[in-house]
Amino acid sequence: MTRSTYVKPGTIRGLGLVVGLIGLVAALAGPTYAISGAFQAGAAVVVPVELIEPPVTDAARTSASLPALPDGVRIAGLTPGSELELSAPGSTVLEQLLSRGDAAVLGLAVGLGAWLLRPLLASVAAGRPFGAGNARRLAGLASVVVVAAGIGPLLPQIASLAVLDRLDLVGPDSPFVMGLTFAFTPAVLTGLLLLVLAEAFRQGERLSADVEGLV
């Protein structure tokens, strides 16, 4: 026995509205937050850092175990379990933009994702899930997820390198890790799953075209 419906059309339409709203807010808020950073050039910029020799235990994360830093430069996130962040005064526009770049990328990705998802949800609500273009939209969403997850986290790391370079904390004697770290697996997996879904929709579109005109 099959269920009559898993989700009612009205619920899907409501979800589409919420997705659209979230997308709009994110697409505006993310880049706005990043651009507002540009107006704070000269003030302190906060960037993520990683120590080459991290404290062995959370309890050892005290300022005493940290390297000597230039005047005004502080390391935040010393509470157990939190990420280390470097706060440095005298920031440049580029540093501020890059340090908040992940928010801009996330906002734009959510906005673009919502823009792709809304018509898809609308067509599902209308009983035409395999309408033309839905497979393409899902494949686009997969690309957005992978690209955003790849680029977004890199920007604050690039900002870190720029800040450390300005503070002359680069080189073989630097206590900080130099280079960029990727944590790509969840995003690639999500993107891959979305691509599989896109392929299912592509085949559904073909089947739907086949039964058009079937009596």
Place this chain on the structure above:
Amino acid sequence: MSPAELDTHRVTCHLDRLLVDRQMTLTELAERVGVTVVNLSVLKNDRARAVRFSTLTAICDALDCQPGDLFSVAPAR
């Protein structure tokens, strides 16, 4: 098979003639067969691209005919 290929068929439906012969309306046939009038109209006007065997069986039962009475293939031009 692409939609363009499907549109190139030369099958002609003779449902209108059979309905006249049986003095039956499309609505009556739709009720007997359990298919919507819209779908039967699609079939009657040669706009259908495929017919389910179950639909064909029901139509033949209702009109007391064979598939060959319902359809013919026009000669190639």
